[in-house]
Amino acid sequence: xxxxxxxxxxxxxxxxxxxxxxxxxxxxxxxxxxxxxxxxxxxxxxxxxxxxxxxxxxxxxxxxxxxxxxxxxxxxxxxxxxxxxxxxxxxxxxxxxxxxxxxxxxxxxxxxxxxxxxxxxxxxxxxxxxxxxxxxxxxxxxxxxxxxxxxxxxxxxxxxxxxxxxxxxxxxxxxxxxxxxxxxxxxxxxxxxxxxxxxxxxxxxxxxxxxxxxxxxxxxxxxxxxxxxxxxx
Amino acid sequence: xxxxxxxxxxxxxxxxxxxxxxxxxxxxxxxxxxxxxxxxxxxxxxxxxxxxxxxxxxxxxxxxxxxxxxxxxxxxxxxxxxxxxxxxxxxxxxxxxxxxxxxxxxxxxxxxxxxxxxxxxxxxxxxxxxxxxxxxxxxxxxxxxxxxxxxxxxxxxxxxxxxxxxxxxxxxxxxxxxxxxxxxxxxxxxxxxxxxxxxxxxxxxxxxxxxxxxxxxxxxxxxxxxxxxxxxxxxxxxxxxxxxxxxxxxxxxxxxxxxxxxxxxxxxxxxxxxxxxxxxxxxxxxxxxxxxxxxxxxxxxxxxxxxxxxxxxxxxxxxxxxxxxxxxxxxxxxxxxxxxxxxxxxxxxxxxxxxxxxxxxxxxxxxxxxxxxxxxxxxxxxxxxxxxxxxxxxxx
Numbered sequence: 001x002x003x004x005x006x007x008x009x010x011x012x013x014x015x016x017x018x019x020x021x022x023x024x025x026x027x028x029x030x031x032x033x034x035x036x037x038x039x040x041x042x043x044x045x046x047x048x049x050x051x052x053x054x055x056x057x058x059x060x061x062x063x064x065x066x067x068x069x070x071x072x073x074x075x076x077x078x079x080x081x082x083x084x085x086x087x088x089x090x091x092x093x094x095x096x097x098x099x100x101x102x103x104x105x106x107x108x109x110x111x112x113x114x115x116x117x118x119x120x121x122x123x124x125x126x127x128x129x130x131x132x133x134x135x136x137x138x139x140x141x142x143x144x145x146x147x148x149x150x151x152x153x154x155x156x157x158x159x160x161x162x163x164x165x166x167x168x169x170x171x172x173x174x175x176x177x178x179x180x181x182x183x184x185x186x187x188x189x190x191x192x193x194x195x196x197x198x199x200x201x202x203x204x205x206x207x208x209x210x211x212x213x214x215x216x217x218x219x220x221x222x223x224x225x226x227x228x229x230x231x232x233x
Numbered sequence: 234x235x236x237x238x239x240x241x242x243x244x245x246x247x248x249x250x251x252x253x254x255x256x257x258x259x260x261x262x263x264x265x266x267x268x269x270x271x272x273x274x275x276x277x278x279x280x281x282x283x284x285x286x287x288x289x290x291x292x293x294x295x296x297x298x299x300x301x302x303x304x305x306x307x308x309x310x311x312x313x314x315x316x317x318x319x320x321x322x323x324x325x326x327x328x329x330x331x332x333x334x335x336x337x338x339x340x341x342x343x344x345x346x347x348x349x350x351x352x353x354x355x356x357x358x359x360x361x362x363x364x365x366x367x368x369x370x371x372x373x374x375x376x377x378x379x380x381x382x383x384x385x386x387x388x389x390x391x392x393x394x395x396x397x398x399x400x401x402x403x404x405x406x407x408x409x410x411x412x413x414x415x416x417x418x419x420x421x422x423x424x425x426x427x428x429x430x431x432x433x434x435x436x437x438x439x440x441x442x443x444x445x446x447x448x449x450x451x452x453x454x455x456x457x458x459x460x461x462x463x464x465x466x467x468x469x470x471x472x473x474x475x476x477x478x479x480x481x482x483x484x485x486x487x488x489x490x491x492x493x494x495x496x497x498x499x500x501x502x503x504x505x506x507x508x509x510x511x512x513x514x515x516x517x518x519x520x521x522x523x524x525x526x527x528x529x530x531x532x533x534x535x536x537x538x539x540x541x542x543x544x545x546x547x548x549x550x551x552x553x554x555x556x557x558x559x560x561x562x563x564x565x566x567x568x569x570x571x572x573x574x575x576x577x578x579x580x581x582x583x584x585x586x587x588x589x590x591x592x593x594x595x596x597x598x599x600x601x602x603x604x605x606x607x608x609x610x611x612x613x614x615x616x617x618x619x620x621x622x623x624x625x626x627x628x629x
Contacts, residue, residue, distance in 0.1 A: 081540075081621075098245075
C-alpha cells in the first residue's frame, strides 16, 4: 500500500537547513489504521503532504499502490489525489459557496463521472455520514461536526484506497471529536486504509498502530528513546 | 463534459459576486457600446452623404476652371461640346453677387445664379409653376428669373409668384417660373435659388468666360466617356496656356468620384472613432485582469482545496479562464443590447438612419471574447501554478 524508503525533505530557513523528514521509512499495509503522532514542528504535516502527493520528497522512494510517485508529473499527481486519496483536514476545507452536496460532488466532477452516477454516489456518501437531510445546506449552515462529516463524505465518495486525515478532530469539541473518531473506527472496520495524523495521544489511541514522529524521524512502539519527549495533551 | 462543468462553476462564481461581476463587466459593456454606437453613427452619416449625392444624379459631371488670368472657355465652346455623342446636356453656371429685393424687402438668403435651359435637365429639377429659362431668354438676355419655392414664399408670401417682379443690381426682373421644392441634399437646397439667364449674369459680372459648368452624360454607364470628352475639350481649349501657380487650370470630376472621396473621408472618420472606442474596450479588458487577479488571491485557499481533491492545473486554468471569458462575453452581449437601444434612441435625434452593422456586432463580440482570453490568461495561469500545499495553508 504505502512504502517509503529513506525519504528526505529539507527546508532552508534563514540559511539553516532543516530536515523535516530525515531518512524516513514507513510501510502501511492495505486495511491498516495507522496514527502518526508528534508535536507541532515534528514533520508530521510534511509526512502527510508527501503521503498525500501534495508535495514530493527531495530524495528517497515513495511507492503508493505499487507505483513509485517520483516519476509522476503534476497532472498525474492530481489524478492520484483525485482517485486514490481521500483527504480529511483539520479545518474541514469545504468550499464555502457550494452546498454540502456540491462539495461532495466536486472530486467526482474532476474524475469526469457522469451527472447521474455522480448524484447517486454523492447522495450515498452523505447518507452514510448521516447528512442525508442536510444536503442542500452550505458549510456555514452546518455545525463543526456536520462539516467534518461532510468532508468525510467527500473523501469517501470516490472510494479512495487511502484515507488521509490531518487532525480531523482538532477544531471540534470533545464530544463531537469522539463521534468523528467513532466514524473512523467504522470506516476501518469496513476495510478502509486510514492514516491519521495528530498531536493528540487520546486520538492516536483509537488507531490499531501508532507511529511517533519527532524531529523528522519515525519511531514505532517502544522504540522512542525518550518517552517524555512526547507531550501528553 | 469538463468544459460544461467549468462553465457551470464560472457562472456560479460570477453569480456569487454579482456587484463585482457587474462592475467588471461594465468596462466591457462601455467599450463595446462605444465601438458599436460610434461606428453605427459613422456609417449612418456616410449613408446619408451617399444618399444625398446620389440624389443629385449619377451621370453628372462638374468642371471648374481654376485658371485665373485667361479663360478660353466660352458659350460657343460649350455648345460645341454638347454635340459630343456621350453628352446629353451642358450648362454653364455663374454665381452673381448682389441682393434680391422684392419691393423694399431684401431676400438675403437668395442665391442668384446664371445658367442655361440645360441646367433643369442636368439637375433633374422640376418647375412647379410657370416655365424654366428658355433659349430665347438667353439669346435676348431677358430680364426674367426662375426662383425656388422658399425664395417665392420669402419674397411674395406665396409659391404662386409667376408674374411678380424683383430688383437685382438696379435691374427689374420678372418671375417666369417657380421650382418644385426638393428639400436638402449635399449640393444644397434649390429652394433659395434665383436662376437668371446666363447671358444676363455675364453682363452683370462683365465677363464672357465660363468658370464652371455642368455636363450630364447620356447615361450613367457613359459617365467615364463623357468625362473624357470634357477633359479633352478642356485640354484642347487650354493648349498653349501657361499653368497657374498650383499647376492645374481646371478640374473635372464626376459624381461617383465625389462619392468615393466623401465616402472615403467618412469611412476614415468611422475607423478613427471605432479605434478610439476600442481603447476603452482594452481598458475594460485590463479591468477584468485586475479583478481576476484579486479573485485568484482571494480564492487561493479554494484553489488549494480543489487541487487537493484532484483538480489538475488544467482544471484550474480552465476554471479561471472560462470565468473571465464569461464575464467579458456577457459584457459584450449586454453592451451590444444596450447599443441597440442607444442607436434606436439616437436615430430620431440625429435624424439619421442608424443600424448596427452585423460585422461590427460580431467584431465587438469577438473582440470581447479575445480580451477575456488574453487578459484572463495571466491570472488563470497564476492560479493554476499555485502549489496545493501552499494554497491550502494560505491564510487569507
